[in-house]
Amino acid sequence: MDDGKDAAAANEDMTPAMRLMTLQGQHRALDQKIQNLQMQPYHNQLLIQRLKKEKLRLRDVIERIKDEMIPDLNA
Numbered sequence: 001m002d003d004g005k006d007a008a009a010a011n012e013d014m015t016p017a018m019r020l021m022t023l024q025g026q027h028r029a030l031d032q033k034i035q036n037l038q039m040q041p042y043h044n045q046l047l048i049q050r051l052k053k054e055k056l057r058l059r060d061v062i063e064r065i066k067d068e069m070i071p072d073l074n075a
Contacts (some may be wrong), residue, residue, distance in 0.1 A: 020065045023058055030055045 014022070034051050037043045 016065055016069050020062060020069070023062050023065070027055060027058045029056065029060060 030051055034048055034055065037048050037051070
């Protein structure tokens, strides 16, 4: 296990495109986790609600990054 290499990689600046891809992956993973929890007969509604809120937060961040990446046509 090489924690020094992982810590260095975590400290590197991510390009907006890399950050976007990472966040989209997290968004998809949350979506899958929510679907899996909802399929259980006795699912934890509070946990699902929290995950959905986090998913919405990620969506907002993703949209903000996309807006920053696309040049403003009115400028």
